[in-house]
Amino acid sequence: MNAMQHYFDERLASAELIHSAETVAAAVTRVAGEITEKLAGADPLLLCVMSGGVPFAGHLMTQLQFPLEFDYLHVTRYGQKTEGGELSWRALPATPVAGRTVLVLDDILDEGTTLAAIVARLQAMGAQACYTAVATEKLNGKKKPIRADFVALTVPDRFVFGFGMDVSGHFRNLPAIYAMKAD
């Protein structure tokens, strides 16, 4: 076994399971229903926030059976760290958002800084309506600058990973959600 595989296995073995893959999948399906009720007929532009939003966006969009478009934006503020810093914009959506109903998809609403900045930016770019959906919201008791319109699951106030969320760039590919034991 190589060192990377060993690190991966050890980290997972000592992590606490927060939401199983089945629970995650069921919650995504529930949110797909809520989004369908609200946005079917609006021809929304779905915007995946790279990179963490990828699993949520991918699983969700196959369950939306109405006309929509898909694109991405890229903004980051955690990098390889477990505490957020300055926002760094890497890519704005290539698809014009002016006059559109947009739905932003991300893995986690933690302090809310990222999602609030994205919505402000999209509104400044002329989006007609800007909805937000997250796979998880962290229950950290903090006053947040934004509430998500659609929330699949809540997570405790710990550093979590899996289903898009990374620890130093790894573990995004896990279908379940875990918390680090020592943090």
Ligand SMILES: O=P(O)(O)OC[C@H]1O[C@H](OP(=O)(O)OP(=O)(O)O)[C@H](O)[C@@H]1O
């Ligand atoms: O609510 P906040 O405290 O602002 O944190 C949430 C943001 O942090 C993570 O992004 P990150 O900067 O780690 O980039 P990534 O998606 O590439 O992991 C996550 O994907 C959210 O976009």
Ligand code: HPA
């Ligand atoms: O708890 C977290 N885990 C991974 N990425 C994150 N980005 C914000 N909060 C978190």
